[in-house]
Amino acid sequence: MESNPLFAAGFGLMGLGAGLAILRQGSVRGFNFLYRQMLxxxxxxxxxxxxxxxxxxxxxxxxxxxxxxxxxxxxxxxxxxxxxxxxxxxxxxxxxxxxxxxxxxxxxxxxxxxxxxxxxxxxxxxxxxxxxxxxxxxxxxxxxxxxxxxxxxxxGKTVIYTSYGPEWRPFGQPRKKRPLDSVILGENVKENVLKDVTDFLGSSKWYYDRGIPYRRGYLLYGPPGSGKSSFIQALAGELDYNICILNLSEMMLTDDRLNHLMNHCPERSILLLEDIDSAFNERKQVADQGYNSGVTFSGLLNALDGVASAEERLIFMTTNHPEKLDPALIRPGRIDYKEILDNASEDQVRRMFLRFYEGEDELCNEFIEKVKLLGHSVSTAQLQGLFVYNKGNPQGAVDMCKFLQK
Structure with a gap:
């Protein structure tokens, strides 16, 4: 067999292949070694x-x-x-x-x-x-x-966060801070809420020294279009805070996830629960259609002030129907400050008109009289819509006042 040239050639090819395989394996190992050492x-x-x-x-x-x-x-x-x-x-x-x-x-x-x-x-x-x-x-x-x-x-902007699974993520692009004086509310409403919030934010040591949970809840209630959400956005800008919006009617939200989200809000953020009265009512209304939200009312209460609830938290709730809220939800410790934001008073109408049409005092008085003749109150959102439509045209706003619907 040794004298057989075919056998000798085959044996040689086998040896060459084995050598190349060993060389290739060694090259790969050498490359990996150099990669780990150099990169x-x-x-x-x-x-x-x-x-x-x-x-x-x-x-x-x-x-x-x-x-x-x-x-x-x-x-x-x-x-x-x-x-x-x-x-x-x-x-x-x-x-x-x-x-x-x-x-x-x-x-x-x-x-x-x-x-x-x-x-x-x-x-x-x-x-x-x-x-x-x-x-x-x-x-x-x-x-x-x-x-x-x-x-x-x-x-100089306000970041809006919404929940994605178990975490908070920015929603859209950061928004320019809304000036607090751009929101026209009733007399001393802004000032009183701002004073209470700033006092709370500067009192952490006072709370801790007395063993009181360092958190505070606010309820803003009133008819639609009265400026509740706008005020919260302007307040966040004034405090240099961001806003975390939590939708309790979200289909995938559960008690555990709710508690996790409320305990892991980004720093310097206001936690906002909008239309809190409809969160559980809507779920009942559409339950027959297969909708299922995992958040229970007791789960919300525990997340607000249970043993595992968060410290250093600023929470705002809004509602158009405060009479529908369960007393357990708005008791002290969960809601510490309540403020009504009602339809526009005469003073608010005046301030809004002059903010849009500076110096037009005579037309302002005429506009106020026409608003009184409507026989019903109007919201600040309605007034703003009218003034924006008649931008730079105060007479047009006066003439169209009669179209403000109840």
């Missing part, structure tokens, strides 16, 4: 706050090489009703190369094909950053830069 990875999951910060930062980074982009479309509505549209081109799924402080980084954005966020309907994603091990400290610097950029974009 470092940083993974950012889409559930992490820094994920959105980094994408925004990278979309404006000048030294980047991207051939696959995704678009983020933002709408902005102006006071005259027109819209401005802006498009942010952010790195799409795939690989991208950036240069940061002299170091090259490979950015790999991957989208899961199976795992989906059940609340937003979008697939989970990850971003993996790869660079030389010696430059690993640049990761922290880059993320801090992205965070500072995000915070700068929110300066």
């Amino acid at each position: 470092v990875d940083l993974e950012i999951a889409s559930k992490d706050k820094s994920y959105a910060w980094f994408l925004e930062w990278m979309s404006h980074h000048p030294a980047r090489s991207s051939r696959h982009l995704s678009v983020q479309t933002n709408f902005k509505q102006h006071d005259n009703g027109s819209f401005t549209t802006t498009f942010n081109l952010v790195p799409g799924p795939g690989k991208h190369l950036i240069k940061y402080q002299g170091a090259y980084m490979l950015v790999k954005r991957e989208r899961s094909g199976r795992l989906m966020d059940m609340n937003s309907g979008t697939p989970f994603e990850t971003i993996t950053l790869t660079t030389l091990y010696r430059d690993r400290n640049l990761f922290t610097s880059m993320l801090q830069e992205a965070q500072e950029r995000a915070q700068k974009m929110q300066e």
Whole structure:
């Protein structure tokens, strides 16, 4: 057999193949060893706050090489009703190369094909950053830069949060802070609520020293269009706070998730429960249609002031029908301050008219008399709608006063 050339050739090929396999395996191991020694990875999951910060930062980074982009479309509505549209081109799924402080980084954005966020309907994603091990400290610097950029974009604005699963996420773009004096309420209403809130926020030590839970609840009630939501938005701007809106009628909300959300609000945020009277009534009305909200009334009460309820919390509730509220919901400890925001008084009508039409005192008096002749009260929302329609035309507002419906 040794003299058989075919056998010798086959044996030689086997040896060569085995040698190449060993060499290949050694090369792979060697490459992996060098990779671990020379390179470092940083993974950012889409559930992490820094994920959105980094994408925004990278979309404006000048030294980047991207051939696959995704678009983020933002709408902005102006006071005259027109819209401005802006498009942010952010790195799409795939690989991208950036240069940061002299170091090259490979950015790999991957989208899961199976795992989906059940609340937003979008697939989970990850971003993996790869660079030389010696430059690993640049990761922290880059993320801090992205965070500072995000915070700068929110300066002077109010961020609205809504719940997505077990966490809070920003809803839309941050909004310009609404001036507190732009909301025309009854005499001393704004001043009294603001004084109470600021006193509470500055009294944490007083509460803790006396063993009192450091939280405070407010109930704003009154007819629709009386300025409840507008006042809360303006109050948040005045305090430099954000707003977390919690919808108790949400289909996927449960007692446990409600408690978790109320205990994990973003810092410096007002927790807002709008139309609290309808949360459980609507659920009963549509129960026959298959709707099922997992939140129980007892679950809400426990989340408000139970053993596991949050400290350092500022909560506002609104309702158009306070008579429908269960006394257990609005007892002291759950609701500590109640304020009615009613339809516009004569003083409110005057202040609103002169705010829109400065110096038109005679027409203002005429407008007030016509409002009295209507025979019914009107909301501040109705007045604002009339004044906006007649922007710069006080006589038109006076002439159209008769169309204000009850």
